[in-house]
Amino acid sequence: MKLKKDTPLERIINGIYTENPVFCLILGMCPTLATTTSAINGLGMGLSTTIILTLAELIISLLRKIIPDRMRMPAYIVVIASFVTMVDFLMAGFTPSLYKSLGIYIPLIVVNCIIMGRAEAYAGKMKPISAFFDGLGMGFGFTIALFLLGSVREIIGAGTWFGVKITPAAYVPVNIFVLAPGAFLVLGFLVAMMNKLKIGAGRRPGVDPTQGNMCGDCMNCMKLGLCSGKAECEAVKEAVPAADEGNKGV
Amino acid sequence: MEIIMIAITACLINNVVLSQFLGICAFLGVSQKSDSASGMGMAVTFVLTLSSLVCGVIYKFLLVPFNVEYLKTIAFILIVAALVQFVEMFTKKFVPSLYEALGIYLPLITTNCAVLGVALLNVQNDYDILTATIHGFATAIGFWLAIVILAFIREKMVFNDVPKPFRGFPIVMITSALMSIAFFGFAALK
Numbered sequence: 043m044k045l046k047k048d049t050p051l052e053r054i055i056n057g058i059y060t061e062n063p064v065f066c067l068i069l070g071m072c073p074t075l076a077t078t079t080s081a082i083n084g085l086g087m088g089l090s091t092t093i094i095l096t097l098a099e100l101i102i103s104l105l106r107k108i109i110p111d112r113m114r115m116p117a118y119i120v121v122i123a124s125f126v127t128m129v130d131f132l133m134a135g136f137t138p139s140l141y142k143s144l145g146i147y148i149p150l151i152v153v154n155c156i157i158m159g160r161a162e163a164y165a166g167k168m169k170p171i172s173a174f175f176d177g178l179g180m181g182f183g184f185t186i187a188l189f190l191l192g193s194v195r196e197i198i199g200a201g202t203w204f205g206v207k208i209t210p211a212a213y214v215p216v217n218i219f220v221l222a223p224g225a226f227l228v229l230g231f232l233v234a235m236m237n238k239l240k241i242g243a244g245r246r247p248g249v250d251p252t253q254g255n256m257c258g259d260c261m262n263c264m265k266l267g268l269c270s271g272k273a274e275c276e277a278v279k280e281a282v283p284a285a286d287e288g289n290k291g292v
Numbered sequence: 293m294e295i296i297m298i299a300i301t302a303c304l305i306n307n308v309v310l311s312q313f314l315g316i317c318a319f320l321g322v323s324q325k326s327d328s329a330s331g332m333g334m335a336v337t338f339v340l341t342l343s344s345l346v347c348g349v350i351y352k353f354l355l356v357p358f359n360v361e362y363l364k365t366i367a368f369i370l371i372v373a374a375l376v377q378f379v380e381m382f383t384k385k386f387v388p389s390l391y392e393a394l395g396i397y398l399p400l401i402t403t404n405c406a407v408l409g410v411a412l413l414n415v416q417n418d419y420d421i422l423t424a425t426i427h428g429f430a431t432a433i434g435f436w437l438a439i440v441i442l443a444f445i446r447e448k449m450v451f452n453d454v455p456k457p458f459r460g461f462p463i464v465m466i467t468s469a470l471m472s473i474a475f476f477g478f479a480a481l482k
Contacts, residue, residue, distance in 0.1 A: 068461055071320070072405050076313035116373065123366040130365070146412050149365045153405040155317060222311045223472040230458075230465030237457040 048168065050175040057179025063156045064187035065236045070156040074188060075225040077147050081204050084192025085185065086140045087147065090133065092181025094125045095157050096174060099165040103173035106166050118161045119152070126152050156184060194228050195219045295423055299430035304478040308406050308431045309438040310471055315406030319439055320464060322397070329443035333436030335397035337429065339379065340407055343372050344428025347411040348421040361415075368411045376402045406435060441471060 045052040063069045070091075077087040101121050102109075109117045130148050133141045141148070151157070160180055165173040196202055199219030201209040209215070218224050306312055309319045315336070322332040347368050355361050380398045383391040401407060410431050414424040445467055454463050 068320075071316040072313050075316060116370070119369055119373065120366065123369055127362060127365055131362070146409060146416065149412055150314075150405050150409055152365055152369050153408050218473070221476075222313070223469040223476075225313065226465045226469035226472060230462040230469065233465070234457045234462035237462070241457060 048172045050171070053172060053175040054179035054182065057176065057181070057183040058186060059183070061180075062183040062187060063180055064184060064191075065233060067156075067159075068233075069159055070154045070184060072150065073147050073154060074184075074191065075229060077144055078188055078192040078195055078225060078228075079143075079220050080196040080200070080202075081189060081193040082140070083143055084188035084190075086137070087144055088181070088185025088188040090129050090144075090148065091151055091154060091156070092178070092185055094122065094129055094151055095160065095181045095184075096177035097125050098122045098157055099160060099173040099177035100170055102161050102165040103168060103170040109166075114162075114166060118158065118166075122157055122161070123152050156180060191225075191228055191232065194232070195224050198228075199224055295426055298419075298423060299426055300481060302427050302430040303434040303437070304475065305482060307434045307438055307472075307475050307478075308410075309435055310468065310475045312409070314409040315404050315435055318400060318404050318406075319435075319442065319468075320461070322400070323439050323443040323446055323464075326440060326443040326447060329439045330436070331393060332397045332400075333432075333439050335394040335401060336404065336406065336435050337432035338394065339372075339376060339398070339401050340410060340432040340435075341425060341429040342379065343375055343407050344410055344414060345421065345425045346375060347371055348414060348419070348424040351415055352421065364412070364415060368408055372407050372411070373402050406431065438471065438475075442467065445471075 045055065057063070061067055064074055073087050073091070078084040098118075098121055102118060105117070105121075126149060129151075133144075133148060160176060164176050168176070193203060197208065198216055199221075200217075201207060201213055201215040219228065302308070308314050309316065318332055318336070323329045350367065350371060351361075351364060355364060355367060376398055380391075383394065410428050414427060419427055442464070446464065449463070449467070458466070
């Protein structure tokens with residue numbers, strides 16, 4: 043399916059499937075692992091991040107000609123942090139139980155690399171409408187991933203889904219899936235499954251954070267400080283698809 | 293005594309990476325080689341201890357007296373960013389040997405959620421400034437321990453024949469899961 047670039051529909055499909063922030067770009071790992079103890083927590087975290095991401099991208103895109111290039115990082119941080127504070131208050135007021143279970147991870151949305159990464163890679167350069175839908179698409183992609191992870195962990199680990207018992211009485215819940223190790227385990231297996239599907243379909247698997255360029259954009263590359271410059275990143279990006287022709291560079 | 297308990301809890305029982313999931317990006321990104329993992333651990337220890345102290349002081353003497361505690365998220369992230377810049381400039385000029393060791397890791401730490409997370413936890417738990425600083429230091433030691441262990445395992449894992457879909461990210465996740473289970477053992481210390 044070929045869609046015109048930067049149209050609303052293309053942006054949403056891109057965020058959910060082509061460049062899913064969790065499964066493909068491996069971004070925003072902290073909330074992904076920490077808040078997916080149940081389906082409802084995953085969904086809540088995903089939706090609050092979506093709201094912040096969409097609004098922050100919109101505002102940053104509107105301000106892109108006013109913010110001087112050298113001051114853009116602090117400016118982005120202030121915009122994002124303001125929205126996070128607002129959502130923090132709204133959730134404390136309207137969804138107190140969810141607010142309690144997400145706890146410290148709501149203010150920590152500020153340092154979620156998805157938001158900073160999209161602000162830097164997309165919203166800072168594009169028109170407001172495209173940026174808005176990019177935020178929406180990325181947010182939905184993130185929400186779906188968190189919801190999936192939370193559902194798997196809750197069903198296996200507690201035998202319930204949205205708090206309702208769904209497994210037969212004979213099933214003994216495997217408690218460890220709700221605890222910390224379960225998060226690592228389930229995410230590892232889900233990404234491996236995605237890789238398997240992609241290898242089967244002849245596409246290259248998700249960006250490997252352990253190999254060179256971490257997230258497809260320099261801002262969030264963990265090797266930012268170690269990198270000699272953009273040229274190296276570009277070289278890695280070009281080299282990766284070439285190596286994958288024979289499924290070697292997995 | 294209570295302070296020692298807080299330190300042990302922060303370092304081993306509630307390990308920042310393996311049970312609280314803070315600082316995962318750095319944990320995954322800089323754990324390929326044990327010496328760079330150790331450098332990252334050192335830089336995080338340095339910044340986390342300092343930022344716990346500075347954030348604690350600013351919260352107590354600036355935000356609380358003016359009744360603007362709700363600005364803590366914005367204030368803390370800007371403090372951390374400024375602090376990292378400052379530490380970088382300071383070490384470059386006065387302690388070049390330290391800069392050589394930490395320099396490349398410092399810019400990565402601004403977006404490390406462990407730093408902001410610990411500052412927020414200190415406020416949430418009502419720690420005084422001394423306790424907060426020790427809590428920050430112990431948390432960072434826990435991070436250091438976890439990242440160095442992972443790096444050693446990954447150095448060995450290079451020689452293993454991992455199934456194709458599991459190569460890279462997924463196998464590191466599964467390794468972390470096993471480490472996390474191992475760290476459950478420390479709960480008995482409580």
